[in-house]
Amino acid sequence: MTLTSQAPGTTRSSQVSADLISELTRIVGQGGVLVGADVTARNPGFFMDQIRAAAIVLPSTTQQVSQIMALCNAWSQPVVVQGGMSGWVKATETRSNEIALSMERMNKIEKVDPYNRTATIQAGVILETLQKHLEDFNLNFPLDLGGRGSCQLGGNAATNAGGIRVIRYGMMREQVLGLEAVLPDGQIVSSLNRMIKNNTGYDLKQLFIGSEGTLGVITRLVLRLREQPRSNNTAIVSLDGFDQVARLLRHMDGALGGQLSAFELIDNNFYRVNTADGRHQPPLSPDSPFYVIIEALGAHQERDTELFEGSLAQAVEDGLITDAIIAKSERDREGIWNIREDLEYIVKDFQPFYAFDVSLPVGDMEGYMSEVGNRLKAGWAEGSIAFLGHVGDGNLHIAIGAGSENERHDVEACVYEPLQNIGGSVSAEHGIGLEKKPWFSITRSSTERALMARLKQLLDPQNILNPGKIFEPGDFVKDT
Numbered sequence: 001m002t003l004t005s006q007a008p009g010t011t012r013s014s015q016v017s018a019d020l021i022s023e024l025t026r027i028v029g030q031g032g033v034l035v036g037a038d039v040t041a042r043n044p045g046f047f048m049d050q051i052r053a054a055a056i057v058l059p060s061t062t063q064q065v066s067q068i069m070a071l072c073n074a075w076s077q078p079v080v081v082q083g084g085m086s087g088w089v090k091a092t093e094t095r096s097n098e099i100a101l102s103m104e105r106m107n108k109i110e111k112v113d114p115y116n117r118t119a120t121i122q123a124g125v126i127l128e129t130l131q132k133h134l135e136d137f138n139l140n141f142p143l144d145l146g147g148r149g150s151c152q153l154g155g156n157a158a159t160n161a162g163g164i165r166v167i168r169y170g171m172m173r174e175q176v177l178g179l180e181a182v183l184p185d186g187q188i189v190s191s192l193n194r195m196i197k198n199n200t201g202y203d204l205k206q207l208f209i210g211s212e213g214t215l216g217v218i219t220r221l222v223l224r225l226r227e228q229p230r231s232n233n234t235a236i237v238s239l240d241g242f243d244q245v246a247r248l249l250r251h252m253d254g255a256l257g258g259q260l261s262a263f264e265l266i267d268n269n270f271y272r273v274n275t276a277d278g279r280h281q282p283p284l285s286p287d288s289p290f291y292v293i294i295e296a297l298g299a300h301q302e303r304d305t306e307l308f309e310g311s312l313a314q315a316v317e318d319g320l321i322t323d324a325i326i327a328k329s330e331r332d333r334e335g336i337w338n339i340r341e342d343l344e345y346i347v348k349d350f351q352p353f354y355a356f357d358v359s360l361p362v363g364d365m366e367g368y369m370s371e372v373g374n375r376l377k378a379g380w381a382e383g384s385i386a387f388l389g390h391v392g393d394g395n396l397h398i399a400i401g402a403g404s405e406n407e408r409h410d411v412e413a414c415v416y417e418p419l420q421n422i423g424g425s426v427s428a429e430h431g432i433g434l435e436k437k438p439w440f441s442i443t444r445s446s447t448e449r450a451l452m453a454r455l456k457q458l459l460d461p462q463n464i465l466n467p468g469k470i471f472e473p474g475d476f477v478k479d480t
């Protein structure tokens with residue numbers, strides 16, 4: 001980092017002023033601003049090699065965030081918000097002239113209201129911390145995903161996170177009742193609604209949810225809670241083809257009467273990677289083209305187990321599944337989920353590793369998977385590909401190991417181009433960040449993109465908040 005004595009209001013520079021750093025320190029106190037080796041030594045998250053920010057600022061309150069943004073706005077200083085750094089699309093990547101705003105000190109669970117079934121929290125609370133805290137109240141926050149131990153609820157809101165329970169409860173957007181955000185100029189928009197119904201004008205919180213830190217810094221949230229499930233039934237089943245996967249989804253959803261809470265696809269390639277010798281114990285033979293993890297959450301263990309087992313037995317009878325293993329203990333359940341959630345081996349085996357997160361109608365999935373596979377093999381005969389994902393939500397994750405890092409665009413084309421004709425999305429739940437920017441127009445029309453650019457321009461006319469993520473504001477205005 002280079003520090004200069006540039007003054008507020010001067011045009012954006014490649015350097016950060018020492019005066020600005022000392023002003024930031026005045027707001028957050030000693031120890032609240034990191035520079036130099038204290039920045040580069042920090043955990044860069046799962047998918048980046050190093051943080052390159054000029055400084056990291058660690059506010060503890062909304063008022064501090066507001067002062068920081070007002071100051072940075074006056075200095076035209078770019079700011080990148082950092083949550084738990086578990087995102088997959090380089091949305092927290094910082095340049096050396098940018099300041100990172102880390103939310104990690106804003107980690108208070110302020111209030112759990114068991115009657116209204118809401119939790120009011122600061123945005124830096126880790127998802128898993130809230131999930132555990134709620135056990136004492138017999139309540140549940142249903143968003144759940146593999147990054148639960150590091151992602152923050154503010155990051156979940158900023159990315160509109162999905163995960164394994166969307167099929168039953170919806171995405172993060174559906175779990176947020178109220179939201180407080182600080183605008184790029186420092187204004188605080190407090191919209192901490194606690195009701196499920198509130199149709200008074202535009203639902204402003206939704207503007208910030210899924211905006212990947214480009215429109216405002218989310219500082220506090222009011223979350224909708226549910227009752228803690230009192231029964232849990234989990235199974236992994238094998239299937240002979242994708243047609244059976246789609247039919248099984250409908251069968252289980254209908255037969256379980258609203259209890260179906262996860263329906264996760266694993267293809268043969270992914271299953272074999274994670275159940276190879278010395279890795280996870282394979283619960284089923286490794287010869288089926290597809291496996292599905294099914295989870296049902298309910299209210300009465302004995303009654304629900306009977307329903308679950310009966311539904312699976314019917315699926316066997318109807319020729320939908322070839323085999324099934326039902327978890328009989330928490331250990332079994334973890335063992336089944338590890339096969340789906342452990343990404344360590346696939347990242348190791350598939351090199352260079354590319355991860356994709358797309359969505360498309362379930363009826364188009366089989367054709368899409370085969371087209372992507374064919375395109376990949378045509379380009380890289382030795383390439384590896386595996387499909388998994390939240391298939392009940394029309395969401396596929398694709399792992400590819402092929403080519404070299406400088407062939408990234410060609411590998412991405414194999415996955416994204418076939419989505420265009422079927423109206424699929426290049427991002428189901430991870431967002432656009434920097435990684436998917438070149439493919440944004442596959443999913444969003446020029447009119448949609450231009451409107452997004454106008455909203456960005458309205459809220460952040462100086463383009464200081466997470467600049468360059470999702471799109472460049474100037475890119476699309478001209479398209480209309």
Ligand SMILES: Cc1cc2nc3c(=O)[nH]c(=O)nc-3n(C[C@H](O)[C@H](O)[C@H](O)COP(=O)(O)OP(=O)(O)OC[C@H]3O[C@@H](n4cnc5c(N)ncnc54)[C@H](O)[C@@H]3O)c2cc1C
Nearest residue numbers: 083084085086087091146147152154155156162163213218
């Ligand atoms: C093993 C693993 C499994 C995963 N599984 C899933 C999954 O199933 N579903 C899914 O949706 N995601 C999944 N993810 C991705 C990731 O966990 C989510 O995208 C998560 O919501 C990101 O939260 P975060 O706090 O880590 O945000 P970060 O990665 O820190 O940031 C993500 C974006 O949000 C912005 N941001 C963060 N906090 C705020 C804030 N308070 N205000 C404004 N902007 C903010 C950042 O600027 C950035 O643009 C997984 C990740 C891992 C590592």
